[in-house]
Amino acid sequence: MTHACRPAREDGLLRLKTFVPRAGSAYAKSRNFDLGSDDRSNVSVLSPYLRHRLIGEDEVVRAVLSAHRISAADKFIQEVCWRTYWKGWLEQRPSVWSDFLAELERDQDALREVPDMATAHAAAIAGETGIEAFDAWAKELITTGYVHNHARMWFASIWMFTLKLPWTLGANFFYRNLLDGDPASNTLSWRWVAGLHTQGKHYVARAENIRTYTEGRFDPAGQLNEAPDPLDGSEAPPATRLKTPMSVPPGEPIVLLVNEDDLTPERWPIDAAQVKGVALLPTDTSHPGLAEHVLAFRTAAIADTAARAERFFGCPVMSLATAEPDGAIALCRAQGVEKLVTAQVPVGPSRETYDAFVEKLGGSGIAAMEVRRDWDSAFWPYARAGFFKVKERIPETLERLGLM
Numbered sequence: 001m002t003h004a005c006r007p008a009r010e011d012g013l014l015r016l017k018t019f020v021p022r023a024g025s026a027y028a029k030s031r032n033f034d035l036g037s038d039d040r041s042n043v044s045v046l047s048p049y050l051r052h053r054l055i056g057e058d059e060v061v062r063a064v065l066s067a068h069r070i071s072a073a074d075k076f077i078q079e080v081c082w083r084t085y086w087k088g089w090l091e092q093r094p095s096v097w098s099d100f101l102a103e104l105e106r107d108q109d110a111l112r113e114v115p116d117m118a119t120a121h122a123a124a125i126a127g128e129t130g131i132e133a134f135d136a137w138a139k140e141l142i143t144t145g146y147v148h149n150h151a152r153m154w155f156a157s158i159w160m161f162t163l164k165l166p167w168t169l170g171a172n173f174f175y176r177n178l179l180d181g182d183p184a185s186n187t188l189s190w191r192w193v194a195g196l197h198t199q200g201k202h203y204v205a206r207a208e209n210i211r212t213y214t215e216g217r218f219d220p221a222g223q224l225n226e227a228p229d230p231l232d233g234s235e236a237p238p239a240t241r242l243k244t245p246m247s248v249p250p251g252e253p254i255v256l257l258v259n260e261d262d263l264t265p266e267r268w269p270i271d272a273a274q275v276k277g278v279a280l281l282p283t284d285t286s287h288p289g290l291a292e293h294v295l296a297f298r299t300a301a302i303a304d305t306a307a308r309a310e311r312f313f314g315c316p317v318m319s320l321a322t323a324e325p326d327g328a329i330a331l332c333r334a335q336g337v338e339k340l341v342t343a344q345v346p347v348g349p350s351r352e353t354y355d356a357f358v359e360k361l362g363g364s365g366i367a368a369m370e371v372r373r374d375w376d377s378a379f380w381p382y383a384r385a386g387f388f389k390v391k392e393r394i395p396e397t398l399e400r401l402g403l404m
Contacts, residue, residue: 012049019045023044024068046060065404100187117165127139162225179294179297195230205226206226243372253276255328257279265278265313277315279340280319283295306319340361
């Protein structure tokens with residue numbers, strides 16, 4: 001199986017169905033092996049679909065538990081929950097995202113001012129460092145938009161501790177090129193490797209580990225810094241309180257506002273009979289330099305969502321040309337609706353776009369509200385410290401959600 005991804009919910013569901021038989025002990029035994037870009041049979045490659053919620057975490061876990069006991073599938077389910085943990089953690093510490101953007105801007109300025117750094121950075125993102133494994137992963141990333149999870153950890157470690165490049169530039173390189181590039185999962189994973197997420201606990205890429213888990217394809221013996229200190233940085237701020245989940249008043253007509261972070265409005269916690277229209281925001285281009293394959297995937301996924309929404313809700317569906325509210329306001333007025341409803345918009349570029357959108361609603365008489373999925377409401381309150389607090393709650397939380 002290759003990892004070429006068609007940006008449609010149907011493709012995500014098919015990949016899930018194909019992967020389910022391997023989601024138990026077979027996944028646990030083989031998941032850490034990077035078998036090469038032509039063989040991803042040991043992993044699910046569902047992350048681009050989960051990132052945009054073309055499929056839901058609950059759907060994935062339900063399908064896996066229909067075929068495996070939780071004891072056999074726990075490693076895979078934990079991987080799904082890691083993504084949820086990152087999202088919930090950042091939701092309660094939004095300043096970490098704004099701090100990342102500020103530090104990234106400073107490091108990008110340094111690239112223009114420090115020739116040696118600029119040269120090293122250019123070699124790294126082109127896959128021309130002379131470290132064969134690293135270079136192969138860089139080229140795979142910019143060509144396909146995907147890199148195996150274990151390889152991402154090795155790559156980030158080499159970037160920071162061997163090549164001595166700023167972590168923010170590496171996180172930005174990943175975000176701009178990954179089909180599953182996510183503000184929370186990507187940014188916080190880089191912080192984790194650096195030793196910034198859990199102070200002093202960093203991840204070190206070792207030649208022997210790379211040789212073992214690439215089955216000898218790569219062996220960077222003598223090329224890596226295998227005894228680095230973690231990066232210095234301030235401790236993360238304390239967790240803030242999560243917003244109280246909202247629900248749409250029964251019987252009130254609504255128009256849905258859909259953005260690329262949650263592309264299955266037919267699965268939102270709403271009454272479909274209340275939906276009188278759907279407006280879809282275009283892909284967010286506020287983060288500069290997004291790769292063409294990333295933009296193409298997101299744009300096509302939004303088009304797939306528009307087609308599904310029209311079939312499911314049987315009402316007018318409008319794909320907005322810009323993130324300005326005029327089109328959505330016109331749709332609401334045409335349908336006699338005074339409320340725009342969206343799934344909770346997570347911290348990141350989409351949050352910034354949404355907040356600006358809502359502010360521009362101004363005196364239009366159209367109110368905006370967000371609803372939260374049950375999965376997020378169940379898991380996010382545990383994402384206040386380390387992953388262990390989420391991990392230990394997985395069985396009881398899945399049971400409470402009716403998934404086991």
